[in-house]
Amino acid sequence: MKIIEAMKKIKYLRKKVDDLTGKIQQNAADYDHEKPPYGTPEEQKEQVKMWIQSAEDVIKEILSLRVAIQATNISTDCSIELGGKQVTKTIAEWIHRRRDLADLNKAVWNALGTSGRNQKHIAFKNMEGDEQVAALRFHYDPAQRDKMKDVYAEEPSLIDGALEVKNAVTDLV
Numbered sequence: 001m002k003i004i005e006a007m008k009k010i011k012y013l014r015k016k017v018d019d020l021t022g023k024i025q026q027n028a029a030d031y032d033h034e035k036p037p038y039g040t041p042e043e044q045k046e047q048v049k050m051w052i053q054s055a056e057d058v059i060k061e062i063l064s065l066r067v068a069i070q071a072t073n074i075s076t077d078c079s080i081e082l083g084g085k086q087v088t089k090t091i092a093e094w095i096h097r098r099r100d101l102a103d104l105n106k107a108v109w110n111a112l113g114t115s116g117r118n119q120k121h122i123a124f125k126n127m128e129g130d131e132q133v134a135a136l137r138f139h140y141d142p143a144q145r146d147k148m149k150d151v152y153a154e155e156p157s158l159i160d161g162a163l164e165v166k167n168a169v170t171d172l173v
Helices: 003-027 041-075 091-110 142-169
Strands: 077-082 085-090 121-125 131-135
Touching: 003 041, 003 142, 041 085, 041 091, 077 091, 077 142, 085 091, 091 142
Parallel strands: none
Antiparallel strands: 077 085, 121 131
């Protein structure tokens, strides 16, 4: 089974558990003057027990699939071209990059700026009272900042594309 198939199966199984839960909720109790929808009160009780068992079995299957996906994600490498370089990480690492770490990197590079200093030159008086002009200086390379901001802005969509392909062709461990 491929990763994508397992992910889709989990989605289907979740819906199945929700359906069973609805049936359980709707049929778990009634008034003693009513006729149970599934025969006698004993048959109704047995039906509810079967739904519970079925739901628990499905939940175990979901767990099994999730663990298999995690094991596969941890052990499977995926290469993505970022900033002109091939970068190889496990699927699990790329998922974390996609979730929030690429955005954290981007925020670091976005922090490089003028700190609210809008003017390139400002006039000031030195200790002797003479007027001088101070130039704004950067303690970073603006070209590198711009390049890195672009790399980290693009990374999530590159990860999405690479993982879509990887999930479609990779067998579960």
